[in-house]
């Protein structure tokens with residue numbers, strides 16, 4: 001089902017100075033001088049459309065720098081007066097909203113740690129009733145698309161139509177090269193559910209280091225995201241927060257000048273004809289893959305009946321191990337990604353087991369079988 005949000009197009013509420021839309025500024029406002037100097041340097045690049053700065057910082061443990069607080073709003077006001085750049089801050093409760101509105105902040109964003117809590121989001125939404133201001137909603141910390149959507153809906157229901165999402169990646173227990181796993185598929189799902197919702201990528205929080213930011217930014221642009229929020233600091237080495245992931249305004253400008261900007265579609269006839277031909281080939285192959293999968297499933301069902309009649313368990317680890325070994329080395333030879341192949345085979349195995357469970361327990365475990373099928377198709 002499509003997501004019904006009442007939203008206005010991004011370019012009707014942000015004056016995009018340069019493609020791609022770039023929101024930049026320090027992770028935290030530290031001193032008036034730091035914020036103003038950074039703002040002027042960003043403005044001078046000619047590439048930045050909005051100045052961001054965190055002034056209320058949610059920290060995991062007490063005792064760390066929790067943001068400069070309300071005084072930072074006055075610094076942002078000055079930065080805007082001096083540079084002409086509209087400003088954006090993170091708000092995490094009704095008081096933040098009221099103060100930010102009173103100080104003339106142009107754009108508000110809701111952080112990942114707030115998006116996870118519907119009470120917090122509702123409090124912010126209530127404080128925004130009757131206000132006309134753009135709001136950007138970061139994805140929740142955990143990979144839960146429904147929570148992200150729920151927060152967008154709450155803000156939209158409060159009457160905010162200048163609405164966007166920020167993709168900042170998701171926490172994971174697994175060790176990874178990223179601070180937050182991009183899990184692009186969630187952002188893609190959100191875009192599929194609501195194509196008119198602008199999604200802005202936040203490579204700084206996905207990467208957690210400067211080095212990977214160009215790669216993630218380019219990928220986000222190639223996935224047709226509408227903009228980037230990149231943290232910058234006049235001297236990242238002395239930044240009070242997130243020192244490793246901030247870049248200087250000069251490095252930002254250089255990075256952005258190297259991005260390749262691509263269009264979501266082309267009207268070139270030669271291109272569209274060739275694309276249509278290639279897509280026809282894909283359609284045929286997908287049909288064949290599905291037919292073959294259906295054939296495979298009917299054989300596993302036969303095996304299920306055979307096992308049921310001979311009192312043999314469904315799971316056969318040795319056989320499964322053999323399949324994984326053989327198929328992944330075949331996949332390698334075919335130049336298929338091994339990780340992808342493993343994930344695909346695991347899905348197939350799961351479905352094969354589910355079908356055999358149905359056969360083996362017919363009439364005995366209807367509710368459980370239906371529940372598993374439901375989980376898998378959700």
Ligand SMILES: C=C(O[C@@H]1C=C(C(=O)O)C=C[C@H]1O)C(=O)O
Nearest residue numbers: 300303314315316319320349352
């Ligand atoms: C189909 C079987 O049952 C299970 C499913 C398998 C499969 O889908 O290939 C392999 C091993 C078993 O865990 C089988 O035993 O061969």
